[in-house]
Amino acid sequence: MEIFTLKSYWSLIKPKIVLAMLSLYFAPLLANLDLAFSSLNLFYYFLGFVGVFTSVGGANALNCYLDRDIDLLMVRTRRRPLPLGKIKPNHALFFSLTLLGFAFTLSVIACLTLSPIPMVLLFVGVLCYILLYTIVGKRRSWLNVFLVSPANACPVWLGWFLAFKSINLHGFILGMLAALWGPLHLWIIAYIYSQDYRRAGIPMLPVLVERKKSVLTIFVVAMLLVLASYIPYFLGFNGFVYLATITALNLLMVYFAVKFLLDPKGRNGWRLFKLTAPYIILILFMSTIDFRFTVFPA
Known part of the structure; x- marks a missing residue:
């Protein structure tokens, strides 16, 4: 071959x-x-x-x-x-x-x-x-x-x-965070390549509604994911290390999401997309590492 x-x-x-x-x-x-x-x-x-x-x-x-x-x-x-x-x-x-x-x-x-x-x-x-x-x-x-x-x-x-x-509930929540991340990631791709999806006849949300509405929807979903990432902490599955690290990560998410909301042209959408790709992986690793070494030590 x-x-x-x-x-x-x-x-x-x-x-x-x-x-x-x-x-x-x-x-x-x-x-x-x-x-x-x-x-x-x-x-x-x-x-x-x-x-x-x-x-x-x-x-x-x-x-x-x-x-x-x-x-x-x-x-x-x-x-x-x-x-x-x-x-x-x-x-x-x-x-x-x-x-x-x-x-x-x-x-x-x-x-x-x-x-x-x-x-x-x-x-x-x-x-x-x-x-x-x-x-x-x-x-x-x-x-x-x-x-x-x-x-x-x-x-x-x-x-x-x-x-x-x-x-258990902790594992279920982490899976749901990954599920919530999916629409955000796909909609940003569809926004960036909206002409592609329109040409192919794929009815992604950014293709069907005006750009302002699609940008606002992407921003809202991003903020929902940011808020949802704190659920493991508030339910007692994670401690301060998780809280501090995801807050730093979420500040980046909020920063790029706000820039995208205010100016969706140029590379702001692409920068938000590049952040969402590793975002959910980092959240999961932070949650499980914190759980292992602070909440559930050997």
């Missing part, structure tokens, strides 16, 4: 998204290091790591296959492997289904030897992204971003389950 083909398949799984989801999966591990590093749990954590990689990568590749017609119309996506003709559609379909099949096999192993929870989370994540978002909602309704939100929470819940053998 030629090198450019290998690179094309690597690009097909959207490696930046895979890395982000793996980070969301890994963060809860830090909340319970003693159990996570036990010999038995390391096996399941490795199983989960491979499962997240193959399920997210496979779902992304299947998304590229299903959206190859509109990817060709958008400047942001027209250089993906399928629009460029570097991979044949049937090969991309086979590749994506192979990855998803492997992930399903791993979830069956976890179901038979540990719990059905990993299998349930795998199905929820893939079904929300592929069926509800890509097939049903993306081309029909501006509510499409909410249909994919649970897929962002599933890696967090899977990591928390493997760290604690259950999903």
